[in-house]
Amino acid sequence: MAGACRNGFKALKTIIEYSTQAVGFESVLNTVKLVEGGGGRCVCEMRVTDVLQNRGGTLHGGVTCTLVDAVSTWALLGSEDPVTGVSVDLNVSFMKGAKVGEDILIDAQTLKRGRRLAFLSVDITNKADGSLLAQGKHTKYIGA
Amino acid sequence: MAGACRNGFKALKTIIEYSTQAVGFESVLNTVKLVEGGGGRCVCEMRVTDVLQNRGGTLHGGVTCTLVDAVSTWALLGSEDPVTGVSVDLNVSFMKGAKVGEDILIDAQTLKRGRRLAFLSVDITNKADGSLLAQGKHTKYIGA
Amino acid sequence: MAGACRNGFKALKTIIEYSTQAVGFESVLNTVKLVEGGGGRCVCEMRVTDVLQNRGGTLHGGVTCTLVDAVSTWALLGSEDPVTGVSVDLNVSFMKGAKVGEDILIDAQTLKRGRRLAFLSVDITNKADGSLLAQGKHTKYIGA
């Protein structure tokens, strides 16, 4: 079990590096670091930088959504039976801003993985004080 | 009325240029062109380029969400009584992919603007055939 | 085409009567009247009564959600190729209350119907003044 998670972690690390260093939109997340992963879960850490900010000097909502999308997708890819799929519905509630310079944790977990659909939930928190910044949900179609 | 909309259009054009050319996350939308604007509505056009793609070669869901967030915010900023506010809830349903090279239209309208809350809806369509690619909703807190 | 819609209307009328008069939760909607239907759309009318109210004397949010769920499901059932399916995601934005005694219109349309998934949108308006009370979205899995 711990071994499976270890493998999941290594595989996820490779997937995330590949995804965020290739040409494509996930390169906006190229400062993301994997903290924990495997078994349908993926936890990452990221510092809010000036290229990720909105006009108010805090994390742009589009980044929050991109994190919900990408990190939950990595959670599915980091399971023992990896799968990708396509997004069906994604929603985010914004509870608190994150200023440039602050570190955030993105914790994605698989709520349910069925034959056709996967349901994922993502908590984004302030690393320093643990306060909840945003919560997202992501439904993916994973059937053939 | 037409004059007000004209002014709204010019003001919006400036706002969008300012937002997408400054340092910050909206620079990922720096190829967006304003098509129609003013009176609480904002319609933009954008080509799907390789920096906006996912691993499948289509528009990344994070871009879709960023468009829902930004273009609906511009719709509020382009009204006669401009306001910005902060995001409360955002959701997107993904109906169809958009390939690299395709042009998309992003049409944001204000469903309701109250004293404290604004409700916005965004349709993203394929410019060539008019098919609906995604539909988003965005609730903002605009109170003092 | 008009004939197909006519048939759709009659079929829907029977379906709605059957659904709201049998033992089950849709009996809470037994005062709903079909206004227009067929071709993937379903428009109903209903008066807000005291059994549908919240403690504030307006339409309960649970009724709003039930209307989004049921009327969009009827829209799918009233198409030329009727299908039912199961709910995947449902969301509602609440813009304005409806008082006991007021009449509301519930207008459900099919945004996209694919092989596996159907995306539906529902506008709930005040019949007297046309103001938007709530907007809902409903994603259903319709695959085998």
Added chain:
Amino acid sequence: MAGACRNGFKALKTIIEYSTQAVGFESVLNTVKLVEGGGGRCVCEMRVTDVLQNRGGTLHGGVTCTLVDAVSTWALLGSEDPVTGVSVDLNVSFMKGAKVGEDILIDAQTLKRGRRLAFLSVDITNKADGSLLAQGKHTKYIGA
């Protein structure tokens, strides 16, 4: 602290009885039993009965939504500084059905309570095996 929760429990029990026994839509939840409450949380239990079913013989999605709405509202009412407010956005993901005769647990917690907005999350599980049936979120405006 434990005393405060105890008081919260008693207060909530009265509120729930009052809400579900008066004339109004929450009477559809009149078989709900309070399991735990106070401090911004509310856990209830309910058996799926035939009046709550859909045509497929499982819990109707409209009931699921009504539970998300009501039980999260009770969570806010059962806090040390009770507040009610109005719904802004509500969404539900449906993961698994619940058959007539099964018992379900509805666990609502306050994710964040600010000055103007409250964010709540609701997990609905099968009591017997703990499997997640649905997850909902509810955003309320609680400002004056």
